[in-house]
Each structure stands twice: as C-alpha cells, then as structure tokens.
Amino acid sequence: xxxxxxxxxxxxxxxxxxxxxxxxxxxxxxxxxxxxxxxxxxxxxxxxxxxxxxxxxxxxxxxxxxxxxxxxxxxxxxxxxxxxxxxxxxxxxxxxxxxxxxxxxxxxxxxxxxxxxxxxxxxxxxxxxxxxxxxxxxxxxxxxxxxxxxxxxxxxxxxxxxxxxxxxxxxxxxxxxxxxxxxxxxxxxxxxxxxxxxxxxxxxxxxxxxxxxxxxxxxxxxxxxxxxxxxxxxxxxxxxxxxxxxxxxxxxxxxxxxxxxxxxxxxxxxxxxxxxxxxxxxxxxxxxxxxxxxxxxxxxxxxxxxxxxxxxxxxxxxxxxxxxxxxxxxxxxxxxxxxxxxxxxxxxxxxxxxxxxxxxxxxxxxxxxxxxxxxxxxxxxxxxxxxxxxxxxxxxxxxxxxxxxxxxxxxxxxxxxxxxxxxxxxxxxxxxxxxxxxxxxxxxxxxxxxxxxxxxxxxxxxxxxxxxxxxxxxxxxxxxxxxxxx
Amino acid sequence: xxxxxxxxxxxxxxxxxxxxxxxxxxxxxxxxxxxxxxxxxxxxxxxxxxxxxxxxxxxxxxxxxxxxxxxxxxxxxxxxxxxxxxxxxxxxxxxxxxxxxxxxxxxxxxxxxxxxxxxxxxxxxxxxxxxxxxxxxxxxxxxxxxxxxxxxxxxxxxxxxxxxxxxxxxxxxxxxxxxxxxxxxxxxxxxxxxxxxxxxxxxxxxxxxxxxxxxxxxxxxxxxxxxxxxxxxxxxxxxxxxxxxxxxxxxxxxxxxxxxxxxxxxxxxxxxxxxxxxxxxxxxxxxxxxxxxxxxxxxxxxxxxxxxxxxxxxxxxxxxxxxxxxxxxxxxxxxxxxxxxxxxxxxxxxxxxxxxxxxxxxxxxxxxxxxxxxxxxxxxxxxxxxxxxxxx
Ligand SMILES: Cc1cc2nc3c(=O)[nH]c(=O)nc-3n(C[C@H](O)[C@H](O)[C@@H](O)COP(=O)(O)OP(=O)(O)OC[C@H]3O[C@@H](n4cnc5c(N)ncnc54)[C@H](O)[C@@H]3O)c2cc1C
Ligand SMILES: Cc1cc2nc3c(=O)[nH]c(=O)nc-3n(C[C@H](O)[C@H](O)[C@H](O)COP(=O)(O)OP(=O)(O)OC[C@H]3O[C@@H](n4cnc5c(N)ncnc54)[C@H](O)[C@@H]3O)c2cc1C
Numbered sequence: 069x070x071x072x073x074x075x076x077x078x079x080x081x082x083x084x085x086x087x088x089x090x091x092x093x094x095x096x097x098x099x100x101x102x103x104x105x106x107x108x109x110x111x112x113x114x115x116x117x118x119x120x121x122x123x124x125x126x127x128x129x130x131x132x133x134x135x136x137x138x139x140x141x142x143x144x145x146x147x148x149x150x151x152x153x154x155x156x157x158x159x160x161x162x163x164x165x166x167x168x169x170x171x172x173x174x175x176x177x178x179x180x181x182x183x184x185x186x187x188x189x190x191x192x193x194x195x196x197x198x199x200x201x202x203x204x205x206x207x208x209x210x211x212x213x214x215x216x217x218x219x220x221x222x223x224x225x226x227x228x229x230x231x232x233x234x235x236x237x238x239x240x241x242x243x244x245x246x247x248x249x250x251x252x253x254x255x256x257x258x259x260x261x262x263x264x265x266x267x268x269x270x271x272x273x274x275x276x277x278x279x280x281x282x283x284x285x286x287x288x289x290x291x292x293x294x295x296x297x298x299x300x301x302x303x304x305x306x307x308x309x310x311x312x313x314x315x316x317x318x319x320x321x322x323x324x325x326x327x328x329x330x331x332x333x334x335x336x337x338x339x340x341x342x343x344x345x346x347x348x349x350x351x352x353x354x355x356x357x358x359x360x361x362x363x364x365x366x367x368x369x370x371x372x373x374x375x376x377x378x379x380x381x382x383x384x385x386x387x388x389x390x391x392x393x394x395x396x397x398x399x400x401x402x403x404x405x406x407x408x409x410x411x412x413x414x415x416x417x418x419x420x421x422x423x424x425x426x427x428x429x430x431x432x433x434x435x436x437x438x439x440x441x442x443x444x445x446x447x448x449x450x451x452x453x454x455x456x457x458x459x460x461x462x463x464x465x466x467x468x469x470x471x472x473x474x475x476x477x478x479x480x481x482x483x484x485x486x487x488x489x490x491x492x493x494x495x496x497x498x499x500x501x502x503x504x505x506x507x508x509x510x511x512x513x514x515x516x517x518x519x520x521x522x523x524x525x526x527x528x529x530x531x532x533x534x535x536x537x538x539x540x541x542x543x544x545x546x547x548x549x550x551x552x553x554x
Numbered sequence: 555x556x557x558x559x560x561x562x563x564x565x566x567x568x569x570x571x572x573x574x575x576x577x578x579x580x581x582x583x584x585x586x587x588x589x590x591x592x593x594x595x596x597x598x599x600x601x602x603x604x605x606x607x608x609x610x611x612x613x614x615x616x617x618x619x620x621x622x623x624x625x626x627x628x629x630x631x632x633x634x635x636x637x638x639x640x641x642x643x644x645x646x647x648x649x650x651x652x653x654x655x656x657x658x659x660x661x662x663x664x665x666x667x668x669x670x671x672x673x674x675x676x677x678x679x680x681x682x683x684x685x686x687x688x689x690x691x692x693x694x695x696x697x698x699x700x701x702x703x704x705x706x707x708x709x710x711x712x713x714x715x716x717x718x719x720x721x722x723x724x725x726x727x728x729x730x731x732x733x734x735x736x737x738x739x740x741x742x743x744x745x746x747x748x749x750x751x752x753x754x755x756x757x758x759x760x761x762x763x764x765x766x767x768x769x770x771x772x773x774x775x776x777x778x779x780x781x782x783x784x785x786x787x788x789x790x791x792x793x794x795x796x797x798x799x800x801x802x803x804x805x806x807x808x809x810x811x812x813x814x815x816x817x818x819x820x821x822x823x824x825x826x827x828x829x830x831x832x833x834x835x836x837x838x839x840x841x842x843x844x845x846x847x848x849x850x851x852x853x854x855x856x857x858x859x860x861x862x863x864x865x866x867x868x869x870x871x872x873x874x875x876x877x878x879x880x881x882x883x884x885x886x887x888x889x890x891x892x893x894x895x896x897x898x899x900x901x902x903x904x905x906x907x908x909x910x911x912x913x914x915x916x917x918x919x920x921x922x923x924x925x926x927x928x929x930x931x932x933x934x935x936x937x938x939x940x941x942x943x944x945x946x
Pocket of ligand 2: 112113148149150151152153154155156158159160171191212213214215218219220221222223224225226227228229230231232279280281283284285286406495496497532
C-alpha cells in the first residue's frame, strides 16, 4: 500500500470551526459533514484506497469555489478537487484533514457557438454531456475516454484524458481553448479564451494534466468539431502479437492515420468475446480493430487499402464491416472490456503505460512471463497507434497477498514501460497509485523542478497534497516547499 | 558568442553566467530577434552548433532533433519518409533570416495555416531536454505520443522565448505528408462575408486544413485582382477530389468557385503561411492577432482605418497586420484585440515600439505574480534573456 501523509492534527482539532467557516460561505445544501453522507466520497476509481475527508463542499459558482479556496488557504486546510471520482490512479482520493471540493453541481453548458466552433461549459459537465448537447447539430467534442458517460470535463483537465480516437483528434490538452482557474489564494484567472493561440507562457498547457495541483478549473472553453460523414470499422486477427505489431507499423507507414487503431491480446479477446458475443476469433493470438471515417466511398477506399496491407501479414481473419450495425458489433467487445474482465475476476487493476510501438512484442512477452511469476492473470488492451498500453491485472482484493502481488506486478510493468523508452502513464495520471514510481522515470533534479512549479502556484502545498510527487524520505508529509532562490 | 557543440557546453556556459550573474541572450540563429523586447546583454549563447537528428521512427510518428538543427534540415529528413511537421511552421522572410532553428520555432510557438485543424507547435512537442537557468539538465515528456506523467514542462517551454532554460533537444510528433492538396477559391468577397464562407467550410464534415481571406491589397501581392477567400483540403488524391467538389457545393451560394490543383495550392498556402501577402515597406511594423474567428473582420476594418493593411488566416481568427507602426496604431490594435477577448504579438517593430514596457498584452497582477515565481523557479538569478517578454 502507498503511504498517505499524517493528517495535520491542528486542522483535525479545528474540525468544527472549519465546518462552521464553510457553512458561512456556502448555502447549507453545499456543505457535507455528516459521516453517512461523506461516505460516497471516500474513494474514487482506485477503490482499494479509502479515506473519509474532513468535509465535502459542492460549490455552485466560480465565486463560491474562490471563497472556499481562500478560506482553506487562510486556515491552512488541504483541498482535494473532485469531478466524478472515476480516476483510476487515486487522483481524487480524500485525505483525513482535507476538504473535498466536488464540482458536480457546476454542470451547466454556458454557451455554444457553431460559427466559431467552441462551447463554454462548467467543470462538472460530463464529457459525453458536451457531445450530447451538440450532436444533433452535427458537432462533437473529440476526446472520448471510455468513462465518458460519468467523467467530467474538469476531471479530464486534471488528468489530460484521452480516448480511443486520440490518434487522430488528440487528447484533452489539444482540444481545450480556455480555462477559468481558481488559485489556492482564491484568485480567478482567465487562461486562453475562444481564440487559438495565447501570448506568453502556455498556462493552459501546464494546468491541463496537473492533477489538481495548481488550481481548480471552473469553466472550460472546448473546441467543437464537425462530425465526419460516417465511420466504419474492420477487424483483423493474427497468429502472433509480433505479426499484429508489424501490421500496425505497415498501416501507419503507408500514410494512413486511422481514427482508431486498437489492439487486443489473446486473454483480452477471450474475455471480451465471452462477455459481449461480438464474434471475435478465438483462435487468434492478437486482434486489431481499425476505424476509418469519411463518405461511404472514402471508407471503402481506405478500408480496401488497409485490408490489402493486413493481407500481407497472413491474417487468421479479416472482417470489414458493411454497416453501422456491424461496426457497432466489432466495437462491442472492446468497449465492454472492463465489464468483461470484471466478470472473470473479482477485481482488476487497470494499468496505463506508454511504450514505443516497436517494442510491443517484447513488452507483451515479458508481461506474460511476469504473469506466470506472480500467478496472476493479465489481459492487454493497447491503443496501438499511439503506444498506450492497458494491461488489466486480475486479482482478489479480499486477499491481502493477492492485492499486494497485483500492485507489485503493476509496478513491474510500468518500470518495463520506462525501460523500453516509454512512460508510467499515458492518460490516467499519476495520482497516489504511481506516485512512488515517479523516480523510475525522473531524476530527483527533474522532480524538484516540477515541485518548484507547483510551489509557484501553491506555496503551502495545500492542493491535492501527497499525489503525483513522491514524499521525501524522512518526512511523513509532502516535502517542505522547495525554495526559489539558488 | 558562446556556441557549444554539446549539452555539457550549454551547462558550463550557464553555470558560469549564473555564478557571475551575467545575463545571456539565448538564440538559435537569431532569426526571431525582431520579436518581443530587445535583450541587451554582454554575452550571447547560441545553439547553432547543437545539430543533428538522433531519432526518426516514421512508424511511431516521432522525430528528435537537437535544438540548433535548422528547420530546413529537419523538414528534408522527414520528407525522405514522406512525413512533415504537423503545425506547418512559417518562415517569415520579413524578419530577414535565411534559416531558423528547431529550438527557435518551439520557443516562439509559431504555427502556420494547418493549426486550425491539427494544432499548434505546442501540441506536437512530445519531449524536451533543456538546461535551466540553474544550469541543471532536465527532461520532460519523452519519445512516445501519449504521456501524462508529471507536470508537462514541454508546454511551458513552448512559447517561453528562451527565458526558462535552453532546450538542447526536442522530440516532435510528425505525420505523413498528404498525397494531394486542393483549394477552393472565391474572389471579391468582403471580410465579413468571407468569414461566413470560411465558417461554413470549417463547420463541414470535410476536414478543412486551411481557411484564409486576403483583402484586395494582400491578394494583389500574390497577383490576384480582387480579394480571395480560400479553403484547403489535404488528403489522398481521391478524397481531395471528392471533398473539394463538396466544398464547392457548399460555397456555390457565395459566388463562382474556382478550384486549384496541388501545385497551385502548395504555392498559395506557402505564401499565406509566410505572411508573404503583406506588402512591406522599410520601417513598417508587423502584428499578429489571435481572436475568435468571427471577430477577425472587425479588427481588419479597424486597422484599415488606422492606415494598416492585413489579412486573415485560421478562418478569421489569426489577423496579420502591417504598416507604419506608431503608438496610436499600436494602441488601437491592443484595444480592439482586448475588446474581442484575444491577444496580440508585435512581430516586427521600429525601435520606438519595441521598448514599450511589455512586449505582450498586459496580465492581471495575480497572473504576473505567478509568472514571476515560475520564471524564478527555473532561472533564479534572472540570467536568461532578461526583459525579453516583460520589463519586470
Ligand atoms: C543586424 C541584423 C539584424 C537582424 N535582425 C533580424 C530580425 O529582426 N529578425 C530576424 O528574424 N532575423 C534577423 N536577423 C537574422 C538572424 O540573425 C538569423 O539569420 C536567424 O536565422 C536564426 O534564428 P532562430 O530561428 O534560431 O531563432 P532565434 O531568433 O534565435 O530565437 C527565437 C527565440 O527563441 C529563443 N530560443 C532559440 N533557441 C532556443 C532554445 N534552444 N531553447 C530555448 N529558447 C530558444 C530565443 O531566445 C529567442 O527568444 C538579423 C541579422 C542581423 C545581422
Ligand atoms: C471504466 C473506466 C474507464 C476509463 N477510461 C478512460 C479512458 O479511456 N481514457 C482516460 O484517459 N481515462 C479513463 N479513465 C480514467 C478517468 O475516467 C479519467 O481520469 C477522468 O478524466 C477522470 O474524470 P473525473 O471527473 O472522474 O475526475 P476525478 O476522478 O474526480 O478527478 C481526476 C483528477 O482531476 C482532479 N480534478 C477534478 N476536477 C478538477 C477541476 N475542476 N479542476 C482541477 N482539477 C480537478 C482531481 O483532483 C483528480 O486529481 C477511465 C476510468 C474508468 C473507471
């Protein structure tokens, strides 16, 4: 288990005063202190970790967020920003001495502008909620995490979330134009806007993916894109991971960038097929789902080229969808992957490293060896175009030894990702889960430089304390702020 | 000038400067010296000898270049594999430069017409190595396309004008260059109508990758008698054919639609990218303004009233302006931009304008305080390009 810092006893001692202070700032319905009502906030998508917070507040405006942060800053109280709490890295895990600022009541779409192709939304609007609001007019918001029904745009900003279609459309950072950010001092900053380029340092760039370390986003201006005329998927199955990997290289090498290029290994194919009955080939070692877009003729032309390329790699089966229904069937298994694994294993850890795509066969071989060594099953799902690997490690959370092994197995996989030239996390973030692995990827000098940027925004280290940055040895809390001066 | 040929040389130079508290001017080849505020220092540190392309993995859409590599050398290397830089960085001839470096392009975050569809330079910087003002080597990002590990310092460096550290190597996402390029063209529209046409094109399902309007004076610089409004498609040949046909249909209500082939399109969009439609006289100032697209025409009108010429890229959202650059013209542009909720850059200016206290739009005090703390976090002694972006 990963260590959390000792709560500040002086804050715990002032619990009632903190509650009173918050109630003075917000409507009664926006302050939660009753343990039974705090319970739903004690964990996030990394549910093995649980901690009841000091209080939860549910502000309804940017001004209320600013008032809460100003109060916490003045009183030395830690703050955990929270969207829908679907983080798989424990990014929204509470601390005993922290106020959780939940953004779900800020769930309004403030402006939609098709002429200039943007929308302004509050941080608690769900990812899918944006697309739902504009799809009847032919538009969409591009990043599409699998959790898009629940996760919120503010949480997407926190993690710089991606999805299956980011090979073509990019991740959150590439699709946000403006952020209203509240600092821990309660200042309201306007970063960017409805225009494309901003002068000076790229504040939006550093805030997106900062996991609630630099401030709380309350309003976000997102880019809207016009939906393509149509999309269609195909499925290609191969005799080995290596062959499938070479086929991916050949597709990209031919100049085609599919909108999605998903890879599943044998255990993933079997689990998903058992769950979704999608018609996946059970004799395959590896399978690709490839999606293209455009008019029907363009789809035919691209799928024809891709089919021809796949044909060079001795495929076990090639299935080009002929209709929207057939495409949906091809996707059905992949989209149900989490549910599928959930059915064959009581618990699973979803890992999230990125690797250079050329190393995929070696990485999968070594993950297979680790799986035997640890005695835990693993299924691999891979965003093949961009190298983002999701091994799903199956374990039993009620068995402490199994849990411990699963964490160690996961850590070994992430170390392997770094060893082959990749990184610890492609889209889920560091949170608490990967915090202590940061020194595998970064030198202490590099971590200190990142910590100094954090300090420039939050000198007292009150925002999402004990996430992202390893605690310094010999201290039981986040390290003292790094001084600026040389 | 100090021009080390390896990263250790950069470290040594910055270490010495930090110890002596001697400010350094940071440059690649100095091609964007006309940008921002002039830096006056005794010593210049250049990356011109830090050249080479240590990694190009075409199938992984990744290339790494040392910061002093010229853009031309990098583009040539990519072209061998049929690839290109996604953000289409410009070569502004009016800056007088023969060549520019990869580090310079990233430090100034300059993108061309394709930015409207595929993002800016900032969106494609996957990793950097840099030497900070503390003379420490740091890496951020890496050599993979998806990475959210830790704070994204790559983004801070993109657009930092050499004030946080000196990049020694950068890793970029690249894409296959298109097989064909096509353009639809409308002649004679006014700017407001043009932006409506561009909005219709950009709001279509056909993946427009360029959308510009050149008023008569700017169009004349490229040999057109009347204003031109243009939209671009880049794709496989059959797709370009199909999509250009569909765009022509969408635009038929605006007037007679002309279609340009790949050769004509490449030349035209290169000119738009490089600000070639600005007919510059000696001493003219050049501004670049970023606003939401529908606000572009009003900025252009206002500028015309102040005796300036210009044109629109990015569907109306990027305004290039040029002309005699007095305080009055500058104040008018700054005010109009602020009203539209956008931002401006002074790309080239007579000395009088360059010594203004701020080379960038003013920031609120809370932002300025964070900016000073962030800059000090990288360069506590304030030795890298002091005063380049802000007087304080
Ligand atoms: C008298 C004279 C005047 C000139 N005036 C101009 C002029 O006004 N405009 C012009 O364009 N050219 C001018 N030139 C030409 C110019 O000197 C070179 O020809 C130029 O080609 C190379 O520029 P660069 O792209 O490397 O960018 P640079 O201009 O060197 O750099 C642009 C910005 O990025 C920063 N930067 C560059 N590399 C890095 C890095 N690795 N890490 C961090 N930050 C970095 C710099 O500090 C600077 O703020 C002039 C030449 C002379 C002789
Ligand atoms: C089944 C499942 C599938 C998933 N699939 C994907 C996927 O395909 N791609 C992907 O990238 N992720 C995926 N995730 C992970 C998760 O959904 C994303 O990280 C998501 O962006 C989190 O959003 P949230 O609203 O739940 O935020 P939370 O989990 O509440 O918070 C996430 C982080 O952001 C911070 N934060 C929240 N709101 C704000 C704010 N307003 N301002 C500043 N910081 C804030 C929090 O402090 C925390 O650090 C998946 C998760 C699950 C459970």
